[in-house]
Structure formats: structure tokens, C-alpha cells
Amino acid sequence: MKITVHRGMEQIGGNVIEISTDKTKILLDAGLELETLEDKEVIKTEDVAETELDLEKLLSENDFSAIFISHYHADHVGLLSLAKNLPSVYMGKLAYDIFKATEEYKNNIVNFIPARYFYDGKPIVVGDIRVMPVFADHSACDAYSFIIEAENKTVVYTGDFRGNGRKNFSSYLNKMPQNVDAVICEGTNAGKDGVNLKEVELENKMADVMENANQVFVLMSALNIDRVVTVYKAANKVKRIMLQDVYMSMVTDLCGNNIPNPRTFNNVYSFTSKGMDEEEYSKYFACYGNKKMGEKLIADKKFVMCVRSSFKNYLQKLNSIKPLSGSVLIYSMWDGYKKQKIIKDFLDFVQSIGMEIVDIHTSGHADCNDLERFLEKINPEHIIPVHTVNTEWFVKKYGEEKVVRDKIFIV
Ligand SMILES: [Zn+2]
Ligand SMILES: [Zn+2]
Known part of the structure; x- marks a missing residue:
């Protein structure tokens, strides 16, 4: 299984991640890099150049079978509206309803209807890739992490998640597999001191x-x-x-x-x-x-x-x-x-x-304690940090060997 992070490393938001096998290609999220939206938290490290990403071009040059959208924040779904010929899109039902209603309220046209909606724990099979959505706690509702299985490998993509909301974090952890081959892990709060208020x-x-x-x-x-x-x-x-x-x-x-x-x-x-x-x-x-x-x-x-x-x-x-x-x-x-x-x-x-x-505020993203609890549970062979400006935290904590900084990685 090949993982290509087209965008989302060393920056917060704008995720576009490809998973491919010999037979099948899918995308996880198609996010915009917006710095001014009230609904999400996009910031970039100063030394990372603007990473222009032409989704239309990416889609035309590759035969993607599906796009899986983790949640409705613009830094995960916003890029879809810039492309004309989309493959099948998969998303939570409520997430889509909210996304559509709010876009239409702003007089924007939504250019897709999901091929299928997610149900917690019900896998969707696309070619030889199996994607299991797992309900995640985040500042957007109806958000999901994905457990991706193909070619006898297991990879987890966290999307955006946290442990301090109203959902039970232990039951989220219980749904996660152990000893996975790799995790594509969000790290918005990596290296930040303190514990998130509940x-x-x-x-x-x-x-x-x-x-x-x-x-x-x-x-x-x-x-x-x-x-x-x-x-x-x-x-x-x-x-x-x-x-x-x-x-x-x-x-x-x-x-x-x-x-x-x-x-x-x-x-x-x-x-x-x-x-x-x-x-x-x-x-x-x-x-x-x-x-x-x-x-x-x-x-x-x-x-x-x-x-x-x-x-x-x-x-x-x-x-x-x-x-x-x-x-x-x-x-x-x-x-x-x-x-x-x-x-x-x-x-x-x-x-x-x-x-x-x-x-009076608390973050929509896991604090270091919850990141550590999560990583301890899934015990990954490799960690691919995304949605973070602190990859160093992962390296310090888990070692150079385990942490992947390359945009293309084969498990
Ligand atoms: Zn995000
Ligand atoms: Zn988010």
C-alpha cells in the first residue's frame, strides 16, 4: 500500500492524502488552505512555501475510485468545490447535510452528492481497499477516523480528533486496531503544554x-x-x-x-x-x-x-x-x-x-496526553504526522526510525 501526502504535512489543514494499491487509488480528504475561516483552524509554519494543489489536475492525471471526507471543516472538504469531475465521494450523512445547508446559505453551489454515507464501524470496499469509518470526537460533529486495509496492511487515518468532548474516548480507542502498519496522525496540539479542558x-x-x-x-x-x-x-x-x-x-x-x-x-x-x-x-x-x-x-x-x-x-x-x-x-x-x-x-x-x-474555550484537537494514549493503543510501525507544525514532537517522542517525513511512503 502506498501513501502519498499531497498536502497536509508541516501545516495545519488543507489535507489531501492518497492511498493506492496496484489496482485502486483513493483520496482521504480534499481540504482548502484557508486562513480566515471561523470554522476551522488553519495555520502554517512560516518556512513552508504555499503548496498550490490543483485537484482538477490531480484527478485528471489519476484514476481515483473514491474520495473519503472525514468531516465538514473546509480544511478537509473545501477543495471539492474547485473540481468538476469528481469520483464517488463518501461522507457522513449529517456532515453532508450541514455542509450543503451552510454552503447554500452562503449562496455557494455544492457540486456532489455522496455515493454512500458512513456508518460507524460499517466498512466501505472500493476495489481492493477496505475503509472502515470510526466515529471520532471533534469540534465538527459527524466526524470520522478511517481504518484502511489493503494488500494485507492496515493503516489508520485519524482525520481531526480529540478526547475531551462529550463522546467517550475509551470507546473510540477500543474500536482501534493494535499493531498497525502505519498511522496518518493529526498533531495540531503536538508539543503544546497542558491538558485540554473537557x-x-x-x-x-x-x-x-x-x-x-x-x-x-x-x-x-x-x-x-x-x-x-x-x-x-x-x-x-x-x-x-x-x-x-x-x-x-x-x-x-x-x-x-x-x-x-x-x-x-x-x-x-x-x-x-x-x-x-x-x-x-x-x-x-x-x-x-x-x-x-x-x-x-x-x-x-x-x-x-x-x-x-x-x-x-x-x-x-x-x-x-x-x-x-x-x-x-x-x-x-x-x-x-x-x-x-x-x-x-x-x-x-x-x-x-x-x-x-x-x-472560555477548549481545543477540538487531541492534547499530548490523548495523542499518546491513542498511539500507545494502536502501536504503529510508522507514524506519518499531518495537520501539525510540530513533527519534531513525534520524532522526539517516538524516534527518527518510526516517524515518516517523506510525502510518499510504502507500507
Ligand atoms: Zn482540520
Ligand atoms: Zn476539523
Whole structure:
């Protein structure tokens, strides 16, 4: 089995990885290198040159039988929209539904329908390659790792994963094979000190902050479903209603009745931060009936509102109805985004109207402890670090012999 990392080594995100045998070729992920998206965490080491990757060209020069998408973050799926003639695409059903709905909300066209959806533990066979999707915990929901078997070899691809979310990490580890030939392992947090807070710990921290604040805003990704649950539970503890804008409402609606959403949760309401034309209104907002709220009604409630950096004008409006001084903005995203102009402007603005900013966040990627637990369990012959700027950590920990830095590797 041949592993070719077309992109994704020595950088975080933009993964494009090929697995091939004599008979069959597949791709794992087709990610974009975007540095400005709120939904994922792409950073690059300064000494790595821009690695232009033409997916169209790669597809036309090779006969790929399938593309397996681990999850809906743009640094794993975003490249697909730039190619015309795609082979069969495989993806989680909910992941695809969320990806499609959010792209269409932004007026982008989704150019594929998956040939089949993933089910945890149900293998998909393409030619002589067998791919078993394993449900993984990540800041995107419906994310998967893959166990790939071909030519009597076993390779694991982690995708993006972590052990500190609401899913049980031990049961994830139990599904993993032992003594694999190689692992293509994400290392976003490789070498970083400290242990990731668990989502349940965030919940308590948030509830403490929410307790005495005037109003509460949470700056977060609408696609981080674990975090939506955390914010809801914290708000519920301190008896505040949760407000989701139409975009987040649309996403949580797709996730089914167990995820806090305006349709089935009594204390969750939908609002819109922007003017909508009639068509948009009836598509996204009218459907919430008495679960939608205008700003005058909102101003009279004790609430927790999930926001994005584009909501400055809306907050200004709320502030003019009832002053927001003494309110709190919980910053619940990767710290690095604070350098982006739009985020910085938003944070400056909320402070200028007398709000306090409190950081409460935990990573969507495994910390070193969880990486070590995972690698101990699968006990790989070789480690191919991807989605990391710290391959050195793997080398120091597991030795030069074991860690692969070459873009092409044969197991
Ligand atoms: Zn990623
Ligand atoms: Zn991701």
C-alpha cells in the first residue's frame, strides 16, 4: 500500500492524502488552505512555501475510485468545490447535510452528492481497499477516523480528533486496531503544554460567568455542535434563554431533536441579525413561529446569545434599546483568531460599550496526553504526522526510525 501526502504535512489543514494499491487509488480528504475561516483552524509554519494543489489536475492525471471526507471543516472538504469531475465521494450523512445547508446559505453551489454515507464501524470496499469509518470526537460533529486495509496492511487515518468532548474516548480507542502498519496522525496540539479542558468543565465555567452578568454573548462557531450543547447547558443552569441566529438555528435543526434548537427546546429561540428579503425570510425565519424573537422582545429577557464577529451592527441596535454595559462576551474560539481584523474590531467594539470579555474555550484537537494514549493503543510501525507544525514532537517522542517525513511512503 502506498501513501502519498499531497498536502497536509508541516501545516495545519488543507489535507489531501492518497492511498493506492496496484489496482485502486483513493483520496482521504480534499481540504482548502484557508486562513480566515471561523470554522476551522488553519495555520502554517512560516518556512513552508504555499503548496498550490490543483485537484482538477490531480484527478485528471489519476484514476481515483473514491474520495473519503472525514468531516465538514473546509480544511478537509473545501477543495471539492474547485473540481468538476469528481469520483464517488463518501461522507457522513449529517456532515453532508450541514455542509450543503451552510454552503447554500452562503449562496455557494455544492457540486456532489455522496455515493454512500458512513456508518460507524460499517466498512466501505472500493476495489481492493477496505475503509472502515470510526466515529471520532471533534469540534465538527459527524466526524470520522478511517481504518484502511489493503494488500494485507492496515493503516489508520485519524482525520481531526480529540478526547475531551462529550463522546467517550475509551470507546473510540477500543474500536482501534493494535499493531498497525502505519498511522496518518493529526498533531495540531503536538508539543503544546497542558491538558485540554473537557466540554463539561467549560459548562461550569460558563455558568459561573453567566450568573451575575447583565446579558451574555458567546462568540463561537455555529458548526461546533459540542459547544452549542455546552452553552445551552450553562444557560439552562442559570435560567437564561438561549438565542441562536437563523444560521445556527438551521444547523442545530439538522442535528435532530436532541441538540438544542428553537423548534424542540422550550428555552431556545431564533433571531435574525440582518435584514432579509421575503424569500430568505420564509425559507429561514418564518418557520420558527412563536420561537422567533425580535430585538425589542429580546432586550427584555435575560439571555445568552450566540454571536459571530459580523454581528456588530445588531449589538449596536440592542445596546440602543437597552444598554449592554455590565454584559459579558464569552470568547469561545481559538485564540489565534484574535489577530484577524474583523475579530479584533468586534472585540474592541464590545469593550467600548462596557462589556467584559472572558475567554472560555477548549481545543477540538487531541492534547499530548490523548495523542499518546491513542498511539500507545494502536502501536504503529510508522507514524506519518499531518495537520501539525510540530513533527519534531513525534520524532522526539517516538524516534527518527518510526516517524515518516517523506510525502510518499510504502507500507
Ligand atoms: Zn482540520
Ligand atoms: Zn476539523
